[in-house]
Amino acid sequence: MPPLDYLLLTSRFMAEFHIPTRDTYHPGFNVDDFYTNGNRYDGPRQFKIDWIETLGFAETSFNKIYDVQGFNSSAYDSATILMPKRFQDTGRHDPIIHECVHFLQHNTITEDRRYIKFTGTNFNEYFSQRVELEAHLIQVAYICRECTERASELLSISEQTVVNAALNKVLGGSNIASAVPALFICKERSLI
Numbered sequence: 642m643p644p645l646d647y648l649l650l651t652s653r654f655m656a657e658f659h660i661p662t663r664d665t666y667h668p669g670f671n672v673d674d675f676y677t678n679g680n681r682y683d684g685p686r687q688f689k690i691d692w693i694e695t696l697g698f699a700e701t702s703f704n705k706i707y708d709v710q711g712f713n714s715s716a717y718d719s720a721t722i723l724m725p726k727r728f729q730d731t732g733r734h735d736p737i738i739h740e741c742v743h744f745l746q747h748n749t750i751t752e753d754r755r756y757i758k759f760t761g762t763n764f765n766e767y768f769s770q771r772v773e774l775e776a777h778l779i780q781v782a783y784i785c786r787e788c789t790e791r792a793s794e795l796l797s798i799s800e801q802t803v804v805n806a807a808l809n810k811v812l813g814g815s816n817i818a819s820a821v822p823a824l825f826i827c828k829e830r831s832l833i
Contacts, residue, residue: 651745
């Protein structure tokens with residue numbers, strides 16, 4: 642799938658689950674990439690996915706994170722999602738969806754500075770951040786709807802019922818925090 646198609650798919654899921662996209666993102670007008678595009682807005686979108694050899698986790702990197710006058714969210718210059726090749730080999734797209742949420746969701750420079758990266762041992766602290774709750778929720782929703790075979794392999798029928806009920810509760814307007822127990826089940830079962 643082309644990188645921009647991932648953004649469209651992710652933004653559709655985010656809208657459905659009441660997670661607003663940042664005000665600096667619009668699919669038809671590019672406020673991002675100001676510096677790479679010669680100090681002008683609405684140049685070509687500089688968004689790509691690179692598959693790399695690493696034992697690490699997927700992540701999104703930016704040339705620069707910056708404020709744009711008149712907007713509440715940060716904008717990004719030259720965004721790259723760095724995806725471990727092990728996910729490509731298994732055909733998993735859900736980590737890309739997770740990283741696309743980070744690219745699309747509201748964030749500010751101040752919030753970005755406070756972000757706690759996952760080290761492999763700090764899951765609770767990392768997971769409790771709004772940006773991670775949103776990204777994990779959308780990742781699980783994508784798996785449960787688009788990768789049902791994976792969900793069936795890793796979750797029991799009763800766990801699938803709990804996860805789907807939590808997703809439906811958020812769809813109905815409940816706070817994302819209400820889905821935390823279901824998201825923990827997904828993590829414990831290696832769904833995410």
